[in-house]
Amino acid sequence: MEQTLSIIKPDAVKKGVIGKIIDRFESNGLRIAAMKKIQLDDEKAGGFYAEHKERPFFGELVSFMTSGPVVVMVLEGEDAIMKNRNLMGATNPKEAEAGTIRADFAESIDANAVHGSDSAQSAEREIKYFFSENEVL
Ligand code: CMP
Numbered sequence: 001m002e003q004t005l006s007i008i009k010p011d012a013v014k015k016g017v018i019g020k021i022i023d024r025f026e027s028n029g030l031r032i033a034a035m036k037k038i039q040l041d042d043e044k045a046g047g048f049y050a051e052h053k054e055r056p057f058f059g060e061l062v063s064f065m066t067s068g069p070v071v072v073m074v075l076e077g078e079d080a081i082m083k084n085r086n087l088m089g090a091t092n093p094k095e096a097e098a099g100t101i102r103a104d105f106a107e108s109i110d111a112n113a114v115h116g117s118d119s120a121q122s123a124e125r126e127i128k129y130f131f132s133e134n135e136v137l
Helices: 010-015 018-027 042-048 058-065 080-088 101-105 120-130
Strands: 002-008 031-038 070-077 114-116
Touching (some): 010 018, 018 031, 018 080, 042 058, 042 120
Antiparallel strands (some): 031 070
């Protein structure tokens, strides 16, 4: 069993598609092991995306991620990291395959509906960034 961190971003929360996105996970063998709706501030969003600090899109990324509440989740299942990435589709929704979450619910590379950990190492860091051990059940 593997765990990964998923974030439903402010665009998808505002659109009212939290349930539809969670259904994609649960219908495809990913269990919700933890979940909360939170409002990120600059420090929390900036720390989460610290690896992108020097990228030209960092400022916009932080301002987008703090523009409204997000839903953070721990997804658990066999090959959870890869399975979640396949369900999300490409980072840029214009390149995402039909039937993926980003193709169906996202507008742009910034407002791309969801985030998912990209490796086992990031998953471990990202889960700890939002959840204490006793919140992952
Ligand atoms: P996410 O998977 O949350 O990780 C970093 C985010 O930066 C990414 O999704 C995009 O929403 C955003 N982003 C904006 N511009 C770019 C870019 N040129 N390349 C990668 N990510 C970008």
